Amino acid sequence: MKIVAKPVDAIAVFKGSGHPRPYKFRFRDADGSGQEVRVDQVISAEERRVAGIQTIVYDCQSTVDGVQKRYQLKYLVRECRWELYKI
Amino acid sequence: MIIFHIDANTAYLSWSARALLERGATLDLRTVPSAVGGSQASRHGIVLAKSIPAKKHGVKTGESLFEARQKCPDLLVISPDYDLYMGCSDAMYSILAEYSPVIQRYSIDECFLDYTASAGCFGDALAAAADIQRRMRCELGFTVNIGISSNKLLAKMASEMEKPDRIHTLFPEEIPEKMWPLPVSELFMVGRATAKKLAAINVRTIGELAAMDRRQLVAMLKSHGELIGQYARGIDSTPVIPNDRILQKGIGNSMTIFYDVTDRSELHAYLLSLCERASARLRGQRVRASLISVSFRTDVFASRQHQRQLSLYTDRTSEIYRIARMLVDECWMGEPVRQLGVSLGAFSRTDQEQLSVFDRTDQERLPVFGRGEELESRSVDACVDDIRARYGTDAIMRGVFANTTIKPMEGGVNEGQFLMMGGYGL
Numbered sequence: 001m002k003i004v005a006k007p008v009d010a011i012a013v014f015k016g017s018g019h020p021r022p023y024k025f026r027f028r029d030a031d032g033s034g035q036e037v038r039v040d041q042v043i044s045a046e047e048r049r050v051a052g053i054q055t056i057v058y059d060c061q062s063t064v065d066g067v068q069k070r071y072q073l074k075y076l077v078r079e080c081r082w083e084l085y086k087i
Numbered sequence: 088m089i090i091f092h093i094d095a096n097t098a099y100l101s102w103s104a105r106a107l108l109e110r111g112a113t114l115d116l117r118t119v120p121s122a123v124g125g126s127q128a129s130r131h132g133i134v135l136a137k138s139i140p141a142k143k144h145g146v147k148t149g150e151s152l153f154e155a156r157q158k159c160p161d162l163l164v165i166s167p168d169y170d171l172y173m174g175c176s177d178a179m180y181s182i183l184a185e186y187s188p189v190i191q192r193y194s195i196d197e198c199f200l201d202y203t204a205s206a207g208c209f210g211d212a213l214a215a216a217a218d219i220q221r222r223m224r225c226e227l228g229f230t231v232n233i234g235i236s237s238n239k240l241l242a243k244m245a246s247e248m249e250k251p252d253r254i255h256t257l258f259p260e261e262i263p264e265k266m267w268p269l270p271v272s273e274l275f276m277v278g279r280a281t282a283k284k285l286a287a288i289n290v291r292t293i294g295e296l297a298a299m300d301r302r303q304l305v306a307m308l309k310s311h312g313e314l315i316g317q318y319a320r321g322i323d324s325t326p327v328i329p330n331d332r333i334l335q336k337g338i339g340n341s342m343t344i345f346y347d348v349t350d351r352s353e354l355h356a357y358l359l360s361l362c363e364r365a366s367a368r369l370r371g372q373r374v375r376a377s378l379i380s381v382s383f384r385t386d387v388f389a390s391r392q393h394q395r396q397l398s399l400y401t402d403r404t405s406e407i408y409r410i411a412r413m414l415v416d417e418c419w420m421g422e423p424v425r426q427l428g429v430s431l432g433a434f435s436r437t438d439q440e441q442l443s444v445f446d447r448t449d450q451e452r453l454p455v456f457g458r459g460e461e462l463e464s465r466s467v468d469a470c471v472d473d474i475r476a477r478y479g480t481d482a483i484m485r486g487v488f489a490n491t492t493i494k495p496m497e498g499g500v501n502e503g504q505f506l507m508m509g510g511y512g513l
Contacts, residue, residue: 005111050228051105052174 001086010082092242096251098196099136121163201327240323267294340498341428360497375400376431384426
């Protein structure tokens with residue numbers, strides 16, 4: 001997988017305990033067209049603080065255009081922001 | 088006693104490099120000649136940190152970007168990100184805090200850790216240091232050097248030895264082998280000026296300094312000679328002091344002005360805005376100062392400094408500015424000024440006060456417009472501090488700054504709340 005670190009719009013579920021869970025997200029391609037992706041499965045979630053930046057990195061899986069894809073989403077805790085981290 | 092000194096390798100640079108990689112950059116700045124430097128447009132163009140490949144080209148911390156580019160034309164320069172650095176420093180501290188409660192944050196990228204009492208929990212010091220080092224690398228993504236010894240000085244000397252990502256020990260029995268062959272300028276507290284004086288009497292290595300007669304050193308360098316003589320023999324008895332127990336010894340504030348100032352009233356205005364920040368920090372620390380010093384650097388990089396010891400302690404902006412202005416007027420000959428600074432020292436705590444017969448009580452009372460009352464200037468300062476804490480530094484300002492490019496409070500990074508690199512003496 002390669003780091004892309006692209007900011008995305010996201011909907012997440014915050015339960016009473018545990019990490020927030022991404023539900024779906026939308027990112028824009030270079031040509032401006034948006035694509036919405038539903039997060040089918042969160043395989044793992046890991047808290048990280050590389051370079052002192054507190055983040056939660058999610059290993060996820062979704063079916064996009066009939067193809068099953070693995071990717072990573074990142075939640076930047078201090079900035080309250082989601083990124084498509086690796087694809 | 089077992090003391091660790093933990094030092095982040097090429098701190099600003101490796102932190103920026105790691106954050107860039109995390110944002111998808113393909114090039115690791117640590118592997119190419121690169122530097123962190125201010126913007127040349129606003130004339131803050133000096134090298135704050137450099138990569139190890141840049142060091143091999145002879146790039147030095149503190150020199151101008153222009154000089155650095157002459158030595159290394161393809162030098163990559165990035166701007167500093169002080170919020171990121173503070174975050175990295177905090178993360179580093181939080182890992183260290185798991186190993187010992189006694190940690191001194193010596194500067195933004197260096198900590199001393201007293202491991203003496205922790206050995207019972209974590210075992211052998213070398214193994215614990217290796218564990219700390221591995222966690223810094225894996226969890227935070229940057230490397231550190233760790234020096235281990237029986238006092239702070241030797242631990243610091245050890246961590247400076249070979250970089251990056253190394254653990255060194257320098258216990259007293261290892262001094263003759265590991266420390267004495269080093270050039271004397273490598274010794275902590277021996278700067279350029281001292282090294283030059285020592286070279287004049289043929290003292291070139293730390294070992295030669297250690298062998299010198301104490302009385303000769305004291306005669307030559309006064310109390311500083313006594314200190315470095317002890318350091319050369321590896322003697323240092325200062326404990327690791329957690330930072331909340333350190334009484335700060337000085338507050339300084341300086342700025343590089345984006346043009347050369349030649350007009351006296353403009354220079355006074357810059358000085359006032361520097362005093363505003365310095366004195367606000369003084370009040371924040373709940374101390375008063377009795378030593379005021381101003382320094383400036385001219386367009387040809389000549390520096391001048393002038394200071395005065397007062398007979399009383401003060402934390403009032405107007406009083407500090409009045410004396411700083413007097414000092415500037417005494418030593419400024421009208422040459423173009425590039426950099427200006429004010430620093431305050433010789434503190435006493437605000438809750439203790441030595442009254443003076445000669446206090447200028449008349450200056451302390453200000454008329455309040457339209458109300459026929461008088462207000463103490465101390466409560467004005469307190470009021471201004473409160474307004475600024477709540478609504479920002481621009482919320483209230485002195486009339487002299489209205490319609491000028493001078494900010495009401497100049498100098499400092501991150502609103503002046505930043506722990507700098509370099510430390511402040513053991």
